[in-house]
Amino acid sequence: MSLTEAARAVRDRAYAPYSNFKVGAAILGANGKVYVGCNVENVAYPEGTCAEAGAIAAMIADGETVIAEVAVIADSPDPVPPCGGCRQKLAEFAGPLAQITMATTDGAETRAAIADLIPGVFVRAHMDKG
Template sequence: MNDLLETARTAIGDSYAPYSEYRVGAAIETADGAVYTGCNIENANYSNSIHAEELALSKAVQDGHREFARLAVASDKRDGVTPCGMCRQSLAEFCGEDLPVYCDEGDGEVSEYTLGELLPNTITKAHLDV
């Protein structure tokens, strides 16, 4: 867990957050052990901003990964940031509800959740008429 969290912390350095000044880094590990990072990238049109978790997930999916082992998220505030609702739903498309999510609390403290705890009763493919 500590290695993945440290990777997420390092990704904070790539963040572009001139509006909120709230920098976030994420690291997601695939089922086969590859690690992808992401950072938040803000835009003056806030709806066009990219979240760290979504960027990490998107890079992994682009490379063909569809199964994931764990996720770590950190902010430069070290305040226990968790993925937002939109990111949780994006993660749920590819990750099981048992995906461990590690959140950096600072001072060596880490909160651990499962994706299912963070997003109960998620919308899945089963809800769609496809």
Template sequence: MHKEQLIESAKQMLDHAYVPYSKFPVGAALITDEGKVYQGCNIENAAYPVTCCAERTAIFKAVSEGERNFKALAVIANTDRPVPPCGACRQVMSEFFSPEMKVYITSKDLEVKEVTVQELLPFSFTPEDLSSGQTK
């Protein structure tokens, strides 16, 4: 699957977003190393902190089905600039994606910025930090 197809898959999710409060739909599409695509959209809640972003929805769907090896993620919103993922999504990405994995952040005009997970969240807290900080 080409980058443009992955972005189109993310764009399809904009119509599925549940955004009665912010009116800010976001779509995401995650492709595994084997080529399977998991789509996600943001899902809001009246109790704002329990809202789930599109990126985490796609990641959690994939992980809940046993996927652990990912190739790329595309994110899109109706923004003037390529939409940056929030901090929570960046941390989840650092948990499940390699630092070199490509993330395509996209605007309403299909302006795409290609970044890596490392660029989105440099010096991230990782599972390795947990084991190195344990006392014996």
């Protein structure tokens, strides 16, 4: 199963009763395992979680800390990119050249490197005291 297929499968389990905008994400860890996540909404809107965050949490819970590749899918007119917060979360664990496939449920896809999605990313080195 491809990463996009894994993201598509988990998307169906998203909990999105308020927006009806279901998103699925799949991450390939450096260990070769695939981790999936779907968005989970909450009536208190800011308390929901994104699909990418769920997949990252599953990866970390399994003991992996390196993202090799990512796929995200939604029922959108154009391939759906991660939100700004998820771009930062992905950049925490993926190298700048790691690829992300952004897809629609109709089969349209686009690929980019993580660095293309978040140029000038905030990293740990910014917190060094020198």
